[in-house]
Amino acid sequence: MTQPAPPAPHHGPGKQDTTGPAAAPAKTAGPARAFGLRADVRNLSLLGVLAVLVAVGGITEPEAFLDTGNLQLILTQASVIGVVTVGMTFVIISGGIDLSVGAMVALASVWATTLATQEYGFAGIAFTAVVVGLAAGLVNGVLIAYGRLVPFIATLAMLASARGLALQITDGKTQIVTVRPVLDLGLPGSYVLGIPPLVLIFAAVTAAGWLLLNRTTFGRRTVAVGGNAEAARLAGIDVRRQRLYLYLLSGLCCGIAAFMLVVLSGSGQNTNGNLYELDAIAAAIIGGTLLSGGRGTIVGSVLGVLVFTTITNIFALNNLQSDVQQIAKGAIIVAAVLVQRRSLRDDGT
Known part of the structure; x- marks a missing residue:
């Protein structure tokens, strides 16, 4: 005679079995929650750094630094590289890199300022x-x-090609913009409640980037591809198409930044966007984006841009040479990477 099957264990009306598949989300929620907490701490730390920099600027050059015009200048200068950094952040989160952003800004700016285009x-x-x-x-x-080219090689080739094409279009000359509405956009008369239009564009791109990364399937797929591309593929994500979209997004941000730079400078030059790729990568890194991919925040990247721009402004007001400025930036990048390595070690990854 067969024995009846043993009854299933009873956990009570308010309990669940935590030993089966249903417990998996609880296990995976820990690292994500920990990263969110660290991101908040990092952002608060960057805000603290900004506050210290503002205090230093206010002490060393109180009249010049705290002047409304200078603060507007800091935000305006941060806006152009900030838009590029938003696109770069998405690319790095996906595990890629884009060394061509500065060259793309240059190419877009000179192509947009030819006589035929104007x-x-x-x-x-x-x-x-x-x-x-x-x-x-x-x-x-x-x-x-x-x-299937390595991102480093592909974007390095684009860097050289776009710079060369920009030089060919301009023949090494500066292309002056004569379209009045474009020039007026950079004048104080077009400010909205004292805020330059370029800053408003930057704010709009930042908000859109934040929503795209944190509130859409596209953002979740980007993080998944950066965390583990093979696992993302097995989960049904078209990894190749996602990467295509991400570099399109980076190009879009470069195009917007190129237009903003044309408004700011009133011209198109083949030297525009020089070293933007390094500034964007550095801002993303100190903002908490991992070069290995899988983690990053738009807010942190934007704060990184503001930190670097404020440092540049303070150094300029105090007549400090650019080499000292570069050393300071390098030290900040190294410190940020060391903090990242320590956080990864704490995670056991």
Whole structure:
């Protein structure tokens, strides 16, 4: 005679079995929650650094640094590289890198300021800058996602090609913008409640980037690809298409930044965007984005941009040479990487 099956264990009306698959989310929630807490702490730390820098600027050059015009200048200068950094943050979170952002900004800015383009006015300049940025990002994405080139090599090739094309278009000369509405956008008369329009564009891009990363499937897929591309593929994510979209996003940000730089400088030059790639990567790193991918925050990257821009402004006001400024930036980057390594070690990853 067969014995009846043993009854299932009773956990009570308010309890669940924590030994089966249902317990998996509870196990995986820990690292994510820990990262969120560290991100908050890091952002608060960066805000503290900004407060210290403001205090230093106010003490060393109180009249010049705390002047409203100078504070507007800091935010405006941070806006251009800040938009580039938003795109760079997405790329790095996915486990990639984009060394061509500065060259793409240069190419988009000179293409948008040719005489032929300026004949179409404000809309023609803005449209051209964005389309050129998207086209360059598309090339990067196709080479990396479908051509299987290493991101470092593909974007390095784009860096050289875009710089060369920008030089060929300008013939080494500065292209002056004569379209009045574009120039007016950078004048105090166009400020909204004392805020420059470029800062408002930066704020809009930052908000859109934050929502895209934290509130959409696209953002979750980006983190998944950066954390483990093979696992993401097995989970049903089209990794190649996701990477293509990410480099398109980076190109779009470069196109927007190119238009902002045209407004700010009133010209297009083949030297525009020089070393933007290094500044964007550095800002993302000190903001908490891991170079190995899988983690990062838009807010942290933006705070990193503001820290670097404020340092540059303080050094300029105090007539300190640029080499000292570069040393200070390098020290900040090294400190940020060491903090990242320590946090990873604490995670056991």
